[in-house]
Amino acid sequence: MLAHFGAYTYVRPFLEAVPQAGPGTITALLLAYGATGILGDFLGGAALARRPHAAFGAIAALLAAAIALLPVLGDGTVGAALLLVLWDTAYGARARRLPLDRHDPGRSDGGARGAGHLVP
Template identity: 55%
Template sequence: MPLGSVLGVPAGTLIGDLAGWRTAFTVMGALAVGVLVMLLLLVPPLPPIQTTRLGVLNGMLRSASIRFALLLTFLVVLAHFGTYTYVTPFLEQATHVGDALITTFLLLYGAAGILGNFLGGAWVARYPRTVLGLAGGLIAAVTLLLPALGRWEAGAVVLLIVWGIAYGAVPVASQTCFAKAAPHAPEAASVLFTASFQATISMGALVGGVVLDRSSPSAVMVLGGCTAVLMILTLGALRRTPH
């Protein structure tokens, strides 16, 4: 999932540039059908360890560790998708680059995301919150610096590479935080992680779009950076709070 989330937008952008956005949607649909076929033919039945009812999820929300994982995930994913969703308008209007170069920049971001995924994965088992905090800090730095340094192509591409490394570590770190918070209920923890992550992606894109309609891509970046800073401050406050 982390690799898909960092490669999806660059790949879709590349296909759209080469053959049009309708082709990108067609390819996505064909891939989805292929996944469905493979699920039906290749994946064996996997009986659940326990039935994940709403009561189980409500009970998990009474755990402070689960609530912390939810809060940190909400803030960092909101910061990322509120900004990255609109990185193309920023590159067009602030950096003044063409479609071909934007695709190249996003592919570099995707490659950096793969690196970040593996770097985060190497440390996340022992230090999940630290990895998540470092990723959030880098996202904050990148999005706050983009309005100033992203006006030049070199500055934009360097910041996008750092951004890719940072976000590549976010899903694996967040998922590990949920798993460690509820080791007795891995399926329920996975449900909370996936649902909260997907809901926040939609919310981030919505908030970023509203801000973009009323201001500029640079304002979107600054707002996302401030949200990521809030995530870092929250993590610091949680660490100072007794268990």
């Protein structure tokens, strides 16, 4: 999770250098980047409730694709904005996976798992 929030440190210089976005545009893009995690939370929750393994695979693929494509397709403000929105939407959806990893009602101990399972 720290690496995700650390992305703000690296995304700002990228947005300044590659699409040459100004301070106002960068602020708006980072705000959208942060806010779309909420959308991902809802979308991810719905998808993970229906098909958790397939949904988590799709979430991981979208997250990886958004990050990998940023240097390739993020040379314009629109491309960078779309990839940042995809990135945080996928990350927000990923966050819904954590409770699924920490609770297994079929376990004899009532479903609780140790702290070692906090990272999916």
